[in-house]
Amino acid sequence: MKRLRIGDIRPDIKQIERRAFLRQSLSLGALTMLTGCSLDNPAAPDFIDRVLKGMSHWNDRVQAAIFSPTRLAPVYPESAITKPFPFNAFYAEAQAPVVDGATYRLELAGMIADKRPWTVADLRKLPHESQVTRHICVEGWSAIGKWGGVPFHVFLERIGADKTAKYVGFKCADGYYSSIDMPTALHPQTLLALDYGDAELPRKYGYPMKLRVPTKLGFKNPKHITEIFVTNDYPGGYWEDQGYNWFSGS
Ligand SMILES: Nc1nc2c(c(=O)[nH]1)N[C@H]1C(S)=C(S)[C@@H](COP(=O)(O)O)O[C@H]1N2
Numbered sequence: 001m002k003r004l005r006i007g008d009i010r011p012d013i014k015q016i017e018r019r020a021f022l023r024q025s026l027s028l029g030a031l032t033m034l035t036g037c038s039l040d041n042p043a044a045p046d047f048i049d050r051v052l053k054g055m056s057h058w059n060d061r062v063q064a065a066i067f068s069p070t071r072l073a074p075v076y077p078e079s080a081i082t083k084p085f086p087f088n089a090f091y092a093e094a095q096a097p098v099v100d101g102a103t104y105r106l107e108l109a110g111m112i113a114d115k116r117p118w119t120v121a122d123l124r125k126l127p128h129e130s131q132v133t134r135h136i137c138v139e140g141w142s143a144i145g146k147w148g149g150v151p152f153h154v155f156l157e158r159i160g161a162d163k164t165a166k167y168v169g170f171k172c173a174d175g176y177y178s179s180i181d182m183p184t185a186l187h188p189q190t191l192l193a194l195d196y197g198d199a200e201l202p203r204k205y206g207y208p209m210k211l212r213v214p215t216k217l218g219f220k221n222p223k224h225i226t227e228i229f230v231t232n233d234y235p236g237g238y239w240e241d242q243g244y245n246w247f248s249g250s
């Protein structure tokens with residue numbers, strides 16, 4: 001793996017400092033007020049769990065409030081691409097789903113005007129962009145890759161998605177699921193990726209399509225997407241429902 005230069009990691013350090021600042025600025029008293037948890041019975045079995053969940057939800061709101069729709073994730077030269085780019089999922093690489101591109105249809109649901117399903121060929125007729133960005137996994141690794149595909153805001157516009165809705169949710173061929181806030185969905189670098197490098201997205205990286213979100217941690221980049229839905233009802237996610245912070249900006 002390539003050695004990190006300080007210029008590469010500085011944006012990440014800024015994020016970490018910001019998180020530390022948010023954490024330090026919160027007293028236990030303030031936390032009880034924000035979370036609605038009472039401190040009078042700290043022995044309650046789920047007390048700590050409720051405090052931590054409340055803190056994470058508070059953190060979601062603060063992160064959403066300071067997220068800038070115009071602030072761009074760093075981009076890198078192609079020479080910085082990590083080779084080979086790592087595979088990761090909640091299973092081993094050999095278990096990655098096999099999706100038949102010929103019969104595949106991307107289903108649409110929720111607050112969308114035109115819910116007609118999409119074939120891979122139709123998706124490929126939409127405007128195409130590529131980007132070299134850093135993928136940061138919560139498990140402690142990061143890697144630079146190149147993804148190409150349809151700017152997600154273009155796709156959302158095209159299908160008549162209600163942009164005033166709170167969430168965009170994703171269901172995947174392997175049972176994985178996730179969701180993002182609408183401002184992130186509309187961010188200029190959020191990509192409905194059909195390609196890795198200069199070729200079709202291979203099976204391990206999410207064929208036929210994944211969402212590439214360089215402003216969020218890796219687990220908020222769903223692979224093998226089979227359904228996209230727009231909703232005001234909090235959809236959660238595979239890792240989010242197990243306690244990972246929902247907003248998880250990078
Ligand atoms: N469908 C699906 N998408 C997923 C996952 C998964 O298990 N299934 N894992 C997530 C996590 S934790 C990471 S780090 C990235 C890994 O993507 P990669 O295999 O392209 O490196 O995919 C994300 N998207």
Ligand SMILES: [Mo]
Pocket residue numbers: 088136137138139218219
């Ligand atoms: Mo990850």
